[in-house]
């Protein structure tokens with residue numbers, strides 16, 4: 001039978017126009033998961049593709065004055081290259097619903113279900129949402145509009161084939177109840193159960209008012225409903241009816257990754273089709289949240305789209321992938337802003353990761369002639385290796401739960417811990433004390449090794465950076481397997497090669513509507529240097545950080561300011577875990593009038609930068625003695 005294949009799919013996209021950052025999001029997440037499983041040594045089938053039939057596409061083609069196939073061919077070609085090619089989407093198969101292999105499967109399924117009485121011919125009366133290509137009965141409409149997208153619907157009456165969904169309603173409820181992981185996140189599962197319990201109507205699965213679709217076998221006036229056609233792609237690509245050996249290894253699919261608005265199609269219609277065919281159901285339907293622009297969903301029909309290629313041109317491939325993978329907490333919606341992308345790149349990649357690598361290689365050069373020294377026995381040599389082991393486990397668990405952003409958050413923590421290790425160990429001070437030679441060598445080894453481990457951990461997510469890191473570390477072999485992320489494997493004696501910064505800092509672009517030169521006549525709200533000097537800004541170190549019971553935005557910090565420890569209550573809990581802050585340097589406003597917050601006297605304030613959704617505490621870029629004035 002061969003080894004089982006880990007089979008992951010994205011939805012197949014409508015080629016009704018170029019795709020946007022929202023569509024790229026789904027595909028990049030699936031790509032990271034596929035790459036991760038391949039690195040874990042599993043055979044993977046990662047399928048994406050295009051959903052090319054239906055009235056909407058036919059109308060767009062007509063408007064463009066070309067045949068539907070000519071129309072989609074051009075768009076599909078652009079989706080494959082440059083879009084997925086430049087995002088390095090590592091799909092194994094790209095399925096188009098216009099391919100003969102797919103026609104065969106759809107028609108054969110249709111015939112089988114009709115022969116066994118699950119499909120019958122009747123008359124359809126109801127409401128049709130053109131943009132969503134979905135049919136609704138009167139009772140399901142919300143204020144007379146489409147319940148999914150809120151747009152107006154049209155009344156229709158026509159002869160149609162129907163799929164007896166109703167027959168399978170109870171079996172479906174039971175299946176979802178007895179398979180808690182089938183639909184995720186849990187909120188979507190509950191929605192689907194409520195939908196099923198409200199009662200399933202038979203589904204109209206053929207159309208006669210247009211011809212751009214797969215003809216119903218034996219009744220060519222009808223074309224197959226586009227969702228019945230599209231969902232079947234998951235079987236076609238798995239080798240159903242064409243490659244029994246492949247099919248035995250790939251089916252059931254492990255994950256169908258879909259946007260939350262199409263969970264209903266995937267977790268009710270699709271499984272019922274499979275039940276009727278006597279096939280096992282996919283292991284998991286994961287409904288992820290939307291990429292929003294402001295507070296509305298980014299979508300072609302709303303016209304508020306951002307082109308992923310323009311972002312790659314401006315910020316680079318890895319910055320865009322990292323942002324998409326990290327910024328939208330999986331399952332929830334996330335807002336796209338260019339500022340947040342710049343901030344994420346500058347903080348996590350340029351500053352934390354890039355600096356870790358450049359400081360590590362620079363110190364190996366300066367203190368050991370560029371050669372990575374061996375690790376000696378030392379009581380503290382487990383500091384970083386323990387953290388690596390912990391992060392590895394967190395990443396593995398997160399990826400198994402499809403929480404890609406949680407995996408990257410854990411990796412970012414490791415980077416911060418490693419940077420803090422440099423501050424704590426002060427290799428430059430060790431280098432001045434000959435009796436500390438072994439300790440210095442340990443520190444240098446640990447730094448090289450943690451950078452190597454990071455290059456492995458980041459391989460499923462980023463494309464160029466892991467290779468570039470390895471090159472600078474003097475390692476030429478590409479990563480072969482995820483188990484290489486175990487601490488302790490650095491090839492001793494390797495020569496590091498210092499190189500360009502891994503991620504150059506992005507300077508913020510001037511806002512598009514900013515005026516070029518300030519108006520000389522108008523007096524802006526300047527402050528004088530005397531005003532500024534009223535502020536007593538000082539460097540401090542966080543000694544302790546604790547949560548404040550009952551306040552989910554506050555942390556209680558004990559900060560040493562060079563003279564004494566003071567308590568500062570800060571509204572940063574949503575962005576920092578207490579552990580993240582302990583030992584970190586901060587800049588505080590030392591002469592702010594104390595206030596009582598939640599019964600705690602707060603004596604000052606931390607400086608932090610923020611844009612919507614992200615906040616970062618301000619700190620000196622290298623260690624300073626506590627009490628240093630900031631001016």
Ligand code: MSP
Pocket residue numbers: 010011012013014021022023025026051230231233257258259260261262289290291292297298299
């Ligand atoms: N063709 C159907 C899917 C058929 S699958 C058998 C379809 N296509 S689509 O092009 O409209 O959308 C494809 C995917 O892109 C969906 O999962 C959808 O949720 C996702 N996204 C579209 N806009 C999105 C955002 N703004 N944010 C995140 N994902 C978004 O539906």
